[in-house]
Amino acid sequence: MMAHRDVSKEGVVHGMNAGTFADILADAPDNTAVRVPDMSVIDATARKQSTQDRIRLACDELKRTLIRKNNDYGNQFQKPLALAPSVDPVTALRVRLSDKIARLLNLLDKPTEQLVDESLDDTLMDAAGYFLLWKVQREIERLTK
DSSP states (O other): OOEEEOOTTTBBBTTTOOOOOHHHHHHTTTTTTOOOOOOOOETTTTTTOOOHHHHHHHHHHHHHHHHHHHHHHOGGGGSOSOOOSSHHHHHHHHHHHHHHHHHHHHHHOOOOOEEEEOOOOHHHHHHHHHHHHHHHHHHHHHHHH
């Protein structure tokens, strides 16, 4: 018997192992089906995604995450650091990115000894987000000069 997960119109999966629709399609075991908003069922084994589809899904997930965090926290990446207010936004982003790269290297060195609940995929997405924020900040600076 197949396990089912319900997906809302926003792409959020409800039920066992809740996550994004992209997560479910990418990682669902062979015996899992995904129920999408129109109530059709997609068998994870029948849905073979192309590389381009996976790229689109990953970019969509990154976009949703960045926009959600921006709504929650504002343009935090453009604000002075609390403990180093004289640091410019690009340097602050580089520091945050440096922390993520250090975390990535730590995860690659000791994948089974994770000290916090952050996966390699989480770290890669966070780093991608900081790279994108850096690009956005460069555009803002070009437009305001």
